[in-house]
Amino acid sequence: MIDLDVVTRDADPAYKAWAPKSAELFDKARQVVPGGAGSSARTIPFGWEPYPLFVAQGLGSRITDVDGHEFIDYLLGLGPMILGHRNPTITQAVVEAVQNYGTCFGLPYELEIEAAQKVVDTVPSVEMVRFTNSGSEAVGSAIRISRAVTGRRLIIRFEGHYHGWQDTVYWSNHVDPKLAGPITGPRPVPSGPGVPIELEDTLIVLSWNDAESFQRVMAERGHEVAAVITEPAVLNTGCILPLPGYLELLRSETTKYGALLIFDEVITGFRFARGGAQEWFGINPDITTMAKGLGGGFPVAAIGGTKEVMSIIAEGRYSHSGTYNANVIQCAAVSATMDLLAEPGLYERQRALGFRLADGLTEIAGNLDIPVRVEGLGTVFQMWFSEKDIHNWREADAYASEELFNQWYREMLSRGQLFHPNHLENLFVSLVHTDADIDKTLQAASDSLAAIASRR
Ligand SMILES: Cc1ncc(COP(=O)(O)O)c(C=O)c1O
Numbered sequence: 236m237i238d239l240d241v242v243t244r245d246a247d248p249a250y251k252a253w254a255p256k257s258a259e260l261f262d263k264a265r266q267v268v269p270g271g272a273g274s275s276a277r278t279i280p281f282g283w284e285p286y287p288l289f290v291a292q293g294l295g296s297r298i299t300d301v302d303g304h305e306f307i308d309y310l311l312g313l314g315p316m317i318l319g320h321r322n323p324t325i326t327q328a329v330v331e332a333v334q335n336y337g338t339c340f341g342l343p344y345e346l347e348i349e350a351a352q353k354v355v356d357t358v359p360s361v362e363m364v365r366f367t368n369s370g371s372e373a374v375g376s377a378i379r380i381s382r383a384v385t386g387r388r389l390i391i392r393f394e395g396h397y398h399g400w401q402d403t404v405y406w407s408n409h410v411d412p413k414l415a416g417p418i419t420g421p422r423p424v425p426s427g428p429g430v431p432i433e434l435e436d437t438l439i440v441l442s443w444n445d446a447e448s449f450q451r452v453m454a455e456r457g458h459e460v461a462a463v464i465t466e467p468a469v470l471n472t473g474c475i476l477p478l479p480g481y482l483e484l485l486r487s488e489t490t491k492y493g494a495l496l497i498f499d500e501v502i503t504g505f506r507f508a509r510g511g512a513q514e515w516f517g518i519n520p521d522i523t524t525m526a527k528g529l530g531g532g533f534p535v536a537a538i539g540g541t542k543e544v545m546s547i548i549a550e551g552r553y554s555h556s557g558t559y560n561a562n563v564i565q566c567a568a569v570s571a572t573m574d575l576l577a578e579p580g581l582y583e584r585q586r587a588l589g590f591r592l593a594d595g596l597t598e599i600a601g602n603l604d605i606p607v608r609v610e611g612l613g614t615v616f617q618m619w620f621s622e623k624d625i626h627n628w629r630e631a632d633a634y635a636s637e638e639l640f641n642q643w644y645r646e647m648l649s650r651g652q653l654f655h656p657n658h659l660e661n662l663f664v665s666l667v668h669t670d671a672d673i674d675k676t677l678q679a680a681s682d683s684l685a686a687i688a689s690r691r
Contacts, residue, residue: 246285246286247285250285251285253302253304253649254286254288254300254302254304255302256289256300256301256302257286257287257288257289257301257302258286260289260301261286261289264289271286271287272287281657282644282655282656282657283656284656288300288302288304289301291303292320292321293308293316293319293320293321294320294321295319295320295321296308296319296320296665296668296672297320298310298320298653304651305651306651306652306653307651307652307653307668307672307675307676308320308653308665309652309653309654309662309663309676310653310654310655310663311663311665312532313527313655313660313663314501314502314506314527314528314615314663315526315527315528315531315532315533316531316532316663316665317505317506317527317528317531317532317572317576317614317663317665317666318531318532318572318575318576318665318666318667319665319666319667319668320532322531322532322575322667324571324574324575325530325531325532325533325568325571325572325575327571328568328570328571329564329567329571331567332563332564332566332567333564333567336563337563338562338563338564339558339559339562339563341558343561346563346566346567346570347366347561347566349570350366350561350565350569350570350573351363351364351366353569353573353574354525354529354537354539354569354573355539356573357505357509357510357573357576357577358500358504358510358511358513358514358523358539359510359513359514359519360498360513360519360520360521360523360539360540360541361523361539361540362539362540362541362542362545363539363540363541363542363545363549364537364538364539364540365537365538365539365545365548365560365561366535366536366537366560366561366565366566366569367535367536367537367538367555367557367560367561368534368535368557368559368560368565369399369526369534369536370398370399370499370501370524370525370526370527371398371399371400371401372399372536372557373399373501373524373525373526373536373537373538374398374399374401374404374464374497374499374501374524375399375401375403375404376538376555377462377464377497377499377522377524377538378390378401378403378404378461378462378464378497379403379553380522380538380540380544380547380548380553381461381494381495381497381521381522382461382462383552383553384461384495384544384547385460385461385462385493385494385495387459387460387461387494388437388459388461389437389438389439389456389459389460389461390403390404390437390438390439390460390461390463390464391438391439391440391441391449391452391460391462391463391464391494392404392406392438392440392441392463392464392465393407393440393441393442393443393465393469393627393628394407394408394410394415394421394440394441394442394443394627394628394629395407395408395409395469395471395472395475395628395631396408396464396465396466396469396471396472396499397466397471398464398466398499398501398524399501402430402431402434403434403437405425405426405430406423406424406425406426406430406434406438406440407421407423407424407426407440408426408471409426409472409628409659410424410426410628411424412629412632415440418442418445418627418629419442419445420448421440421441421442422435422440423435423438424440439452439456439460442627442628442629443465443469443475443481443626443627443628444475444477444478444481444626444627445627446478446480446481446484449484449485449488450484450488453488453491453492457488457494458492458493460489460492460494461495462489462494462495462496462497462521462522463485463488463489463494463496464497464499465482465485465497465498465499466498466499466500466501466502466503467482467498467499467500467503467511467513467518467520468503468507468612470502470503470615470661471502471659472628472631472659473610473617473619473625473631473635473658473659473660473661474610474611474615474616474617474661475610475625475627475631476610476611477516482516482518483518486518486519486520489521495520495521495522495544496520496521496522497520497521497522497523497524498511498512498513498520498522498523498524500512500513500523500524500525501524501525501526501527501536502527502615503515503615504523504525504526504527504528504529505525505527505528505529505572505576506527506614506615506663507612507614507615508582509576509577509581509582511523511525515612521540521541521543521544522538522539522540522544523538523539523540524536524538524539525537525538525539528572528576529569529572530565530568530569530572531568531571531572532568533564533565533568534564534565535564535565535568535569537569538555575666576666581666582614582666585613585614585664585665585666585668586613586614587613588613588664588668588670588673589611589612589613589614589615589616589664590613592616592673592676592677593609593611593613593616593618594609595673595677595680596609596677596680597609599677599680599681599684600618600684603684603685603687603688604688605620605639605684605687605688605691606621606622607619607620607621608621608623608624608625610625611661611662613664614663614664614665615661615662615663615664616661616662616664617658617660617661617662618640618643618662619631619634619635619658620635620636620639620640620643620658621634621635621636622634631659635658636658637658639687640656640658641656641658642687643683643684644656646683646684646686646687647680647683650679650682650683651675652679652680
């Protein structure tokens with residue numbers, strides 16, 4: 236347990252001298268906001284030691300803290316700022332829509348159709364879509380809809396994936412292998428207190444990228460499975476890509492046994508490609524959950540699916556409700572974001588930029604004999620400090636050095652580069668980062684990794 240009373244008092248003096256105003260605000264914040272920040276992902280136990288930096292403002296690919304440090308931002312709000320901070324087109328679209336229409340009516344309106352149509356046109360498997368407020372809400376609905384459609388109860392999910400904080404899925408994220416048992420047949424472990432343990436019977440948890448265990452479980456219990464939910468690439472354990480054929484297997488086995496396949500594209504959506512990971516890998520799920528990139532930084536999420544699946548809502552057999560669903564701010568943001576993402580050549584250009592950064596990091600570390608694995612698809616990746624490839628949570632837990640990553644984070648932060656301090660998160664490259672940003676980051680990386688190498 237963290238003694239919050241001593242964190243700022245005992246913080247590393249050099250850090251405190253470097254970020255005194257953040258220290259002051261953190262002291263104030265923790266009196267009224269638990270942990271001193273509005274989401275646990277921004278607090279000390281998640282890696283923001285000795286205390287999180289407080290933000291003054293963000294613009295484009297840059298963010299400035301209250302002590303006046305400017306950073307090239309690879310945190311990007313944990314993903315949503317896909318078009319950079321304060322994107323003028325999206326901001327203007329939202330402001331105008333609110334000024335011209337209002338915010339929410341408890342009735343449908345035309346802009347909602349426009350936003351929905353653009354998402355349907357963008358994401359390959361999505362034929363109908365409902366907007367909602369957060370990724371966790373979207374996933375909660377996806378799980379319940381899959382049960383309602385199939386009349387089954389069992390959900391298969393994977394260790395190391397995160398699907399939001401709802402009871403049904405808040406299990407076995409960064410699970411302690413000692414509690415979860417063998418990798419070939421892990422036990423579901425709730426990710427925190429307060430989750431009803433009875434829900435264990437509704438879940439099968441498997442190790443990801445392991446075709447054999449998935450096929451075995453489907454052969455035994457496939458007819459009981461309502462849905463298999465997966466991140467199509469794991470972005471909640473650093474970055475782990477699917478092995479060739481694995482997503483195809485999830486697709487073919489779910490179809491074979493009449494279960495639904497849910498792609499949780501809250502992070503991968505609009506990021507790996509405009510149509511998300513499903514476009515990139517060429518696999519269509521039955522249900523897709525989206526958030527983050529969807530609204531270009533405005534809070535919006537969505538659940539999309541085939542007409543067949545979504546007909547349960549359309550026909551009134553399933554109530555998907557929410558006072559703030561599809562409000563004006565969301566629909567204006569989605570509509571403007573979808574337009575901007577449609578710029579020809581945008582993804583190709585930014586993916587190339589991201590790959591230049593990733594390849595540059597691999598080369599710099601290699602020249603210094605620091606073992607790293609940079610895994611990702613351009614606009615999102617992680618640099619694992621690991622001698623071995625990582626294919627699932629257990630391997631991340633066993634092989635990736637948290638200690639070296641902490642050093643890397645600190646060295647880069649002091650050189651004007653911001654990303655999440657936790658090695659199980661990742662680095663986001665926005666669609667507005669420039670070649671000059673990447674050059675600066677590679678220079679900072681060269682100096683940072685040299686400093687780490689000199690201490691080894
Ligand atoms: C893959 C995935 N699903 C769901 C969620 C939950 O989304 P939210 O934080 O908007 O509730 C997240 C959040 O990071 C996520 O990464």
